[in-house]
Amino acid sequence: MSTVAVVLAAGLGTRMKSALPKVLHPILGDPSLLWVLRSLPSDLRAAVVVVHHGQEQVMAALETWAAAGLLPCPVEAVPQGEPLGTGHAVKACTAALDRLQAERVLILSGDVPLLPASAVTELASSEGLILAMEPERPTGYGRILTDGRGRLTGLVEEKDASPEQREIRIVNGGAYSLPWKPLRAALQELRNHNAQKEYYLTDAVVAVAASSPVAIAVRPEAELIGMNSRMDQARLQALAAETIREFWMREGVTFLDPHSALVGPRVELARDVVVEPGVRIEGDTTVGEGARLGQGSVILESQIGNHTEIRPYSILERASVGANAHVGPFARLREGTDLADHVHIGNFVETKKARFHPGAKANHLSYIGDAEVGEGTNIGAGVITCNYDGVNKHKTTIGKRVFVGSDTQLVAPVTLGDDALIAAGTTVTKDVPAGALALSRVPQDNKDGAAVRLRARQKKA
Ligand code: UD1
Ligand code: MG
Numbered sequence: 001m002s003t004v005a006v007v008l009a010a011g012l013g014t015r016m017k018s019a020l021p022k023v024l025h026p027i028l029g030d031p032s033l034l035w036v037l038r039s040l041p042s043d044l045r046a047a048v049v050v051v052h053h054g055q056e057q058v059m060a061a062l063e064t065w066a067a068a069g070l071l072p073c074p075v076e077a078v079p080q081g082e083p084l085g086t087g088h089a090v091k092a093c094t095a096a097l098d099r100l101q102a103e104r105v106l107i108l109s110g111d112v113p114l115l116p117a118s119a120v121t122e123l124a125s126s127e128g129l130i131l132a133m134e135p136e137r138p139t140g141y142g143r144i145l146t147d148g149r150g151r152l153t154g155l156v157e158e159k160d161a162s163p164e165q166r167e168i169r170i171v172n173g174g175a176y177s178l179p180w181k182p183l184r185a186a187l188q189e190l191r192n193h194n195a196q197k198e199y200y201l202t203d204a205v206v207a208v209a210a211s212s213p214v215a216i217a218v219r220p221e222a223e224l225i226g227m228n229s230r231m232d233q234a235r236l237q238a239l240a241a242e243t244i245r246e247f248w249m250r251e252g253v254t255f256l257d258p259h260s261a262l263v264g265p266r267v268e269l270a271r272d273v274v275v276e277p278g279v280r281i282e283g284d285t286t287v288g289e290g291a292r293l294g295q296g297s298v299i300l301e302s303q304i305g306n307h308t309e310i311r312p313y314s315i316l317e318r319a320s321v322g323a324n325a326h327v328g329p330f331a332r333l334r335e336g337t338d339l340a341d342h343v344h345i346g347n348f349v350e351t352k353k354a355r356f357h358p359g360a361k362a363n364h365l366s367y368i369g370d371a372e373v374g375e376g377t378n379i380g381a382g383v384i385t386c387n388y389d390g391v392n393k394h395k396t397t398i399g400k401r402v403f404v405g406s407d408t409q410l411v412a413p414v415t416l417g418d419d420a421l422i423a424a425g426t427t428v429t430k431d432v433p434a435g436a437l438a439l440s441r442v443p444q445d446n447k448d449g450a451a452v453r454l455r456a457r458q459k460k461a
Helices: 032-038 055-067 086-091 094-099 117-124 180-188 201-211 230-250 450-460
Strands: 003-009 046-051 075-079 104-109 129-133 143-146 152-156 171-179 215-218 280-282 298-300 315-317 344-356 361-373 384-386 396-398 409-411 414-416
Touching (some): 003 032, 032 046, 046 055, 055 075, 086 180, 086 201, 094 180, 104 117, 104 180, 117 129, 117 171, 152 201, 171 180, 171 201, 180 201, 409 414
Parallel strands (some): 003 104, 046 075, 129 215, 280 298, 361 384, 384 409, 396 414
Antiparallel strands (some): 104 171, 129 171, 143 152
């Protein structure tokens, strides 16, 4: 059976009041549409994303995700043109679905991010199914009408519903699995004679149900909440965060203050990881066994080795840290930072495209960019790699067991050989051979008694 997914993502999202298309608003760092696409089974023939509002942004996002290998199946975008309703949106995919030789269509909304992959897989393998829910407040949702035997007989939008129909608590979750042939025929027949003057997908679903069976499966409300406002977004994020934290707690992770920790859906935490209060972790991030993530730290798209300690208020972005390392407090590891095992990076140290070999240390107040730091090397306080001349970036290469004294500037490109010693306060502008001592300082001049005489003159004046 060839199943193709259609993901509806053309709507404006008026109530979000945003310049960003609704489906790109994030939940724990991942856009809503990415959550939906990642929930698709990998054996689908393809997914077709219907776009219109902000379509350049949505299409660019699709390309980025595909390039990053985040999508389980081939995904293509189909512009809807003026969005005239959910039925019109699926109809806009007719040519694509025919070309993909779809036999069954799985329809999801790009703004319903928390439907679990297991539910999507179940839906995708069903002959004809509509997901329903029974929310506390059914307001705004389409009501599901059934006959005495529980068979689907109607789907009525709230704006079109009679007072009696509004009493119905079982509502349409907006996710469907339907045979393409009868759906295709029903879409051709759609009319927009309703309160919203829209072409309703729901009318087509009811038409399909008249000729082939469409079952109704009730799912928990939390799985089918749509993101229509910033309040919905906050609620979805809170729900997702709780589910994810509970998952990792069951896997052996400690959260010192669970409610304050935000862990994204692609993050992997090993057992005995400790997450301190106020930590945010997003993207493709892995954290090794026994690692500790300090209070207030932000960790994005990074890898952290076993038993490494990220001390409070550190920021890691596309960085990799080995095992048994120390980072922070107040450290900033930027993209391309690669720290080996047993590396120490201390407070107010910024690194970028910097590779630290095992046991290297930069414990205080430094900027190390476009650099290689050899095994066992010690970078003193206040050392700066001057890597940028205003036009180009240049590399600093530091050998093994080098001692770089405090307040040293390393003007790149420059190389320090193994076992070199750089005296404090030196401005290094040329390569230092292995084993050499480099020193550039204005000789100090002590004038006996001059301080006392100066103070006396100042007092008189
Ligand atoms: C829809 C259902 C409703 C159901 C609810 C569940 C219809 C007519 N109604 O209502 O029964 O209870 O979902 O959440 O289908 N979209 C397009 N193009 C369009 C219009 C919408 O791509 O022309 C997209 C939207 O961006 C959104 C999705 O389709 O992702 C659903 O559209 P929305 O307007 O939110 O429908 P609801 O009124 O929520
Ligand atoms: Mg909606």
